[in-house]
Amino acid sequence: MRAVRLSVVTAAATAAALTAVTGCAEKSDGKGDGAVQVVAKDDSCEVSKKKLPAGHIELAVQNKGSKVTEVYVLFPDDRIVAERENIGPGTKATITAEIKAGSYEIACKPGMKGHGIRQKIEVSGGKAAKRSPEMDKAVAAYRTYVQAQADETLPKVKVFTDAVAAGDIEAAKKAYANSRIGWERTEPVAESFGDIDPKVDVRADGLEDGQKWTGWHRLEKALWQDKKLGAEEKALAPVLYKDLADWQKRVGTADITPTSMANGAKELLDEVATGKVTGEEERYSHTDLVDFKANVEGAEQSYQLLKPIASKNDAALTATLDKRFAELNKLLDKYRANPSSYDFTSYEKVGKADRKELSDAVNALAEPLSKLAAAVTK
Structure with a gap:
C-alpha cells in the first residue's frame, strides 16, 4: 500500500x-x-x-x-x-x-x-533481466500514461491549493477529490517516485516517528473535520503543489519495469480492499469511491498494457482478469450519476452489505491479478 x-x-x-x-x-x-x-x-x-x-x-x-x-x-x-x-x-x-x-x-x-x-x-552479473520488445513497448506506453496523468493533475491541484491558500473552504472542498484522480491512477508505481508518496498522500495513522504531516489528507481533515483553514493549513497548500510538481518531473526517470507494473497493480487492489472499501482513506470527506475508481483504472491500465504478453503465456489468466475487471467496473457504475462522471455517492451513504459486495469484487480481482507478474516473465 x-x-x-x-x-x-x-x-x-x-x-x-x-x-x-x-x-x-x-x-x-x-x-x-x-x-x-x-x-x-x-x-x-x-x-x-x-x-x-x-x-x-x-x-x-x-x-x-x-x-x-x-x-x-x-x-x-x-x-x-x-x-x-x-x-x-x-x-x-x-x-x-x-x-x-x-x-x-x-x-x-x-x-x-x-x-x-x-x-x-x-x-x-552484467546482464539485466531479458526483455522482449513487447515488454519495452508496455513500459514505454505506461510511462507515457503516467506522465499524462501527472501533467493533467497539476492544474487541478493548483485550483485546490489556491482555494486552500485563500481560505475558501467550499471551493477547496469542491476541488479536493478531482485533484487526486491522476495521482490515484498512477499509484501502481507510486513507490518509484522516491519520497513523494509519504509527503502527499499519508494519513495520520501512517506517519513515521518524527514525520511532519503534510499533503492531501492533512488538508482534508482541516476542511471536513476542523472546518477551518488557519495559517498552518494555508502554508501547507503551496507545499503540496511543489511536491506534486516534483513528482511530475520524476516520471521520466522513474524505474518502471514490467514486474513493477504488475506487482503495483496487485498491491493497489490490496490497498483498495483495506483502505477504500473500509472508508479509512477519505475518512473526513467520504470521497472514497472517487479514489476507488481511479485506482481500478490505474491497475487496469497496467494490466491492459501487459496483457499481450501475459495472454501468450497464460490465456486463462487474462480471460479471468478481463471478466473480473468488467464486473468491478460495472459494480462501481452503480454509485455514480453517469459512466463518464466522477460524481460518486458519498461513501458514508454506502451500507454494510454494499461495502461487502465491493470488497468481494475487489478480492475476486486481486487473486488472479497477483499472478500477472509471473505470467509476464514466463
Whole structure:
C-alpha cells in the first residue's frame, strides 16, 4: 500500500479477509531452485540466499509471526524495487521482480510499521533481466500514461491549493477529490517516485516517528473535520503543489519495469480492499469511491498494457482478469450519476452489505491479478 499505512489494529482486523487475497493467490510453495525463501517472524527476517544473479527473481515468503507483515526489496536509498503487503500470520506470498546488479536490502515489517528487520543482499552479473520488445513497448506506453496523468493533475491541484491558500473552504472542498484522480491512477508505481508518496498522500495513522504531516489528507481533515483553514493549513497548500510538481518531473526517470507494473497493480487492489472499501482513506470527506475508481483504472491500465504478453503465456489468466475487471467496473457504475462522471455517492451513504459486495469484487480481482507478474516473465 502506498504511503497510506494501516494501523496494527486495522491490519489485524482485516487479516482474515486479506488471506483470501494473499493466501489463495499463492498456491505454489515457491520452492524452485531460483526462489529465495523469506521467513518473516515478529522478531526476525530470514533469507535463504544473500547473493543472487541479476534478472528476474522470485521471493517465496512465509509469515510465521503473529502479526500481519510486509516484505520489501529496497534500493540503498530505500526506494522500492518490489513489495508485498498485508501478509497475514500463517500465510504465504510470492513476489516476482526484475532486479539489476547492485546492493539491496530485503526488509520484513511485522505489524507493517517502522524501518523493518533487514537483510543485505548482493545482486551480481552484467546482464539485466531479458526483455522482449513487447515488454519495452508496455513500459514505454505506461510511462507515457503516467506522465499524462501527472501533467493533467497539476492544474487541478493548483485550483485546490489556491482555494486552500485563500481560505475558501467550499471551493477547496469542491476541488479536493478531482485533484487526486491522476495521482490515484498512477499509484501502481507510486513507490518509484522516491519520497513523494509519504509527503502527499499519508494519513495520520501512517506517519513515521518524527514525520511532519503534510499533503492531501492533512488538508482534508482541516476542511471536513476542523472546518477551518488557519495559517498552518494555508502554508501547507503551496507545499503540496511543489511536491506534486516534483513528482511530475520524476516520471521520466522513474524505474518502471514490467514486474513493477504488475506487482503495483496487485498491491493497489490490496490497498483498495483495506483502505477504500473500509472508508479509512477519505475518512473526513467520504470521497472514497472517487479514489476507488481511479485506482481500478490505474491497475487496469497496467494490466491492459501487459496483457499481450501475459495472454501468450497464460490465456486463462487474462480471460479471468478481463471478466473480473468488467464486473468491478460495472459494480462501481452503480454509485455514480453517469459512466463518464466522477460524481460518486458519498461513501458514508454506502451500507454494510454494499461495502461487502465491493470488497468481494475487489478480492475476486486481486487473486488472479497477483499472478500477472509471473505470467509476464514466463
